[in-house]
Amino acid sequence: MLLLDRNSAPTRTVYYISAICYQAIRDSGYIAPVDLFDMLKSSHEEYQNLGYDFFILALDFLFVLNRIIIDDEGRVCAN
Numbered sequence: 001m002l003l004l005d006r007n008s009a010p011t012r013t014v015y016y017i018s019a020i021c022y023q024a025i026r027d028s029g030y031i032a033p034v035d036l037f038d039m040l041k042s043s044h045e046e047y048q049n050l051g052y053d054f055f056i057l058a059l060d061f062l063f064v065l066n067r068i069i070i071d072d073e074g075r076v077c078a079n
Contacts, residue, residue, distance in 0.1 A: 011046055017058040020044065022067055022078065030075040033059060 010016055017040075024039060025031060031039075037055050041047050059076065062068045068076045 014054070014057050014061055017047075017050070017055065018061045021055075021058050022062055025062075025068060025076055026078040030071060030077045032075050036076065 020040065021036060024036060028036075028039075033056075037050075037052060040055065041050060059068065063070070067079055069079045070076055
């Protein structure tokens with residue numbers, strides 16, 4: 001779900017997770033999505049139960065906004 005609603009904590013939205021992912025991508029340069037997912041889960045306690053599909057929605061959102069690119073090896077980089 002991309003829209004904010006009253007039933008979701010703000011830190012559990014695609015917008016917020018996208019922002020955290022984008023910052024991590026900018027800091028690390030090129031990174032594989034699986035490594036980014038593991039980094040997100042290990043560095044933020046509230047995302048221990050984050051589903052991979054919800055994480056991919058956050059990356060899709062960044063891609064649609066043209067904030068990340070994907071290289072030939074499948075790694076993501078800030079645009």
